[in-house]
Amino acid sequence: MPEGDTIYRSARTLRAALQGRKVTHFRTELAHLARVDLDRPLTGRTVDDVESRGKHILMYFSGDLILRTHMRMHGTWHLYRPGERWKQPGRDMRIIVATEAFEAVAFRVPVAEFRTAATLARDGVIQSLGPDLLDEDADLDEAVTRLRALGDVTVGDALLNQRAVAGIGNVFKSEVCFAARLSPLGAVGALDEATLRRVLEIARQQLRANVPDTRTAASTMWKGQRRTTGRAHPEQALWVYGRAGQPCRRCATPIALVKQGLDARLTYYCPTCQVVAAGL
Numbered sequence: 001m002p003e004g005d006t007i008y009r010s011a012r013t014l015r016a017a018l019q020g021r022k023v024t025h026f027r028t029e030l031a032h033l034a035r036v037d038l039d040r041p042l043t044g045r046t047v048d049d050v051e052s053r054g055k056h057i058l059m060y061f062s063g064d065l066i067l068r069t070h071m072r073m074h075g076t077w078h079l080y081r082p083g084e085r086w087k088q089p090g091r092d093m094r095i096i097v098a099t100e101a102f103e104a105v106a107f108r109v110p111v112a113e114f115r116t117a118a119t120l121a122r123d124g125v126i127q128s129l130g131p132d133l134l135d136e137d138a139d140l141d142e143a144v145t146r147l148r149a150l151g152d153v154t155v156g157d158a159l160l161n162q163r164a165v166a167g168i169g170n171v172f173k174s175e176v177c178f179a180a181r182l183s184p185l186g187a188v189g190a191l192d193e194a195t196l197r198r199v200l201e202i203a204r205q206q207l208r209a210n211v212p213d214t215r216t217a218a219s220t221m222w223k224g225q226r227r228t229t230g231r232a233h234p235e236q237a238l239w240v241y242g243r244a245g246q247p248c249r250r251c252a253t254p255i256a257l258v259k260q261g262l263d264a265r266l267t268y269y270c271p272t273c274q275v276v277a278a279g280l
């Protein structure tokens with residue numbers, strides 16, 4: 001599943017390329033979107049804004065039409081110059097929003113719906129999202145409260161719960177727990193507020209560090225290496241994720257791998273550095 005930083009970067013890049021531009025062409029393979037386009041054509045509308053909310057991307061068109069997409073595991077938005085060759089197979093195309101200068105193409109997006117401002121305001125999926133760590137005004141206290149309310153749920157599962165806090169995916173879940181020296185296996189409800197607050201601050205810092213500041217380079221999506229260690233070498237970019245059996249970068253203990261939760265999501269951790277369930 002894409003992490004919050006990926007979605008945030010995608011939304012920002014799409015905004016830089018499309019905002020204020022007129023839609024010259026719209027095409028979709030999704031019948032329910034095509035029906036809306038027939039009734040209320042997209043072509044000729046202006047792209048007013050693009051933003052991310054948790055792992056959703058919202059594309060706002062003039063005339064009160066909002067396209068909400070969710071990437072799940074494999075969905076992705078690409079930007080191309082007109083005539084540029086796609087980097088994904090044509091059969092995976094689901095949506096094209098073209099302007100004169102750019103063509104935004106959604107591949108394998110499993111969730112896509114049109115909303116109006118009114119229906120978006122009633123959209124339970126969006127409204128129930130926890131504070132978004134990449135949001136400047138994210139209310140961390142609220143996120144702490146929502147996390148603690150999960151009680152017996154493990155820290156690893158709780159950090160993935162987008163209704164508690166939005167933006168952390170499977171990679172950052174492991175990385176954040178390591179940086180906080182916190183066991184991902186302990187109950188989240190056992191952590192005190194200060195500890196959880198610190199965990200969220202580390203998560204926010206890691207997510208932000210993976211969102212480049214530049215608003216330029218709109219023609220291609222960011223393809224940089226995700227990093228949490230601050231080290232540039234690709235093999236040293238992450239603390240624990242994907243490193244099962246390899247020595248911990250702090251203490252050389254082999255990194256452990258467990259499957260957590262109903263979805264059996266992979267969690268990497270150091271059994272030596274991360275034994276403490278609460279209190280840092």
Ligand SMILES: [Zn+2]
Binds near residue numbers: 274
């Ligand atoms: Zn260690």
